[in-house]
Amino acid sequence: MKILVTVKEVAEAEDDFDIDGLDIDERYLEFDLNEWDEYAIEEAVQIKEDGDDVEVVSVTIGPERAEETIRMGLAKGVDRAIRVWDDAFADVGMLDPKTKADVLSAVVEDEQPDLVLTGVQAGDDSFGATGVTLAETIDFEWGAVVNALDLDAGAGVASVHRELEGGIEELTDIELPAVLTIQTGINEPRYASLRGIRQAQSKPLDLHELDDLGLEESDLESPLSRTAMYEPESEGDATVFEGSAEETATELASLLRDVGVVEG
């Protein structure tokens, strides 16, 4: 059995940052593995550890910088990794979910996985659509926002819990091949061990360019473009009182008095 996990290196802004054109100034960004993807990797690695002959492959669309994040996945038990990149990606800037799904579908074509795990969403652009769009593109069954997964590889069925609004959970059986978008909390992601980190250095990490995937630059044309980025004006300041109930109550009372809500 083969599991493909899509992983993304996301940008996280510091508390104080400046906007530079259509993006946050890179000086204020830190890059890290998308939180949801950590859970997707862990889920795949646990399936591998519980089963026989399971291969876990990760795929990332990202620049060379992302390799460190990819290696962290390899250190946590992913068997090999694919990085898709081409100068053309740098030129187009923003990729919408459909374009990403098209690129990833070319990788699915090559790899023929039985199961694709993605994160529910990426912490930076929060489209939350790539996994499901990919399922549609490659014509796989899909389940979104999965927070428990029980796989019967022999029968080719994934029994999943899905988190719905209002604390309701849905149980669904999904036939493989399928795409599941993984919710945080489904498992407890491990730390990479130092042994794992060492081993990761010798695991394959292959670069695929557009050519290798049978794609062309025109395939990256996105119907979406970012037109502006700005920080919304805050409408009011929140004041947080810290301390014991007695202290905070006193502070609250004097504030209420100051703003004229109560008298005296």
Place this chain on the structure above:
Amino acid sequence: MLDYLDLDAELTDEERLVRDTAREFVQNELADSIGTHWIDGTFPTELIPEMGELGFYAPNLSGYGLPGVSETAYGLLMAELEACDSGLRSMASVQGALVMYPIHAFGSAAQKDEWLERLGTGEAVGCFGLTEPEHGSNPSGMATRARPDGDGYVLSGTKTWITNAPIADMAIVWARVGDDGPVRGFLVETDRDGVSTPKLTEKLSLRASITGEIGLRDVFVPEENVLPNVEGMKGPLSCLTQARYGIAWGAVGAARDCFETARQYALDREQFGGPIARFQLQQEKLAEMATQISLAQLLAHRLAELKERDALRSQHVSMAKRNNVAMAREQSRVAREMLGGNGITADYSPMRHLTNMETVYTYEGTHDIHSLILGQDLTGIAAFE
């Protein structure tokens, strides 16, 4: 995180991953509870096997399931552990550099088979018994004796100030054979008849670390428990060189944590109508702190290069241990002072680091003793003989 001279750029991917893993581990597992452990005088013993699983004990050694990471990666790990607390780094130093290292370097095949994997995974805990009540800085004067007896030795004496002794499964005990034989290393299981490991309490420093004594009352150990491949003070001293290397890195981590805490506090704390960070007096402190930490960091990185190509002398390590710990001791005090009254509480790390540094300044060769080692190296005259 302070890395003023961009030493990050010199690291390999692997080294960065080791550092990030350690940072994430202490952040998630201990950041919230370390202050309480320190106040309560407890060590988070449940993390001992977890740290083993992650490969935090002697990761710079190879074989026996040990990962064999670079000396820089090992140093970065020590810095991240000590940025949390010196007690945590001490756990890793004792287990890795003072217990696993001598078995790896001087042990028999059977000793390695019996202990290295179990110690590496944290299934077993070891301790290192060199210091005695009457012999600290001059351990070669030790009174602990090993008297040949049949197919083994009988050990008698007392070791004190021994990190982890009360929770250890085994101790590496350094004892003199007869009255004027060489010092040898003995692997002593703590459940042997005649071994006691009482705990020392009421420490005012390194409180999040368990310290005790090893009482040896006519303890029989078989010949096969003697480290076969080393004799004399070279045995314990070579272990200490390994551990001090980790301390030179660790101290930088503690100082960095103090700096980061003080910088953030200075930006947040408002007095006289604005953040205290706008005052030149505070900025001078931050400037000096950042400079001293960066210099210590350079020293640590240089040690790693020398160690990696086998050109590291123990005197180099003495210089770095002496400098970097004194630096962390000074700078933790400055950070504490910048936090005003809040700096006096355990809610913030600087005073915890400050008091920990008193131990780190004293153990593994006091600051003075390292001055004498350097003095001897520079003049050819030993002041301590």
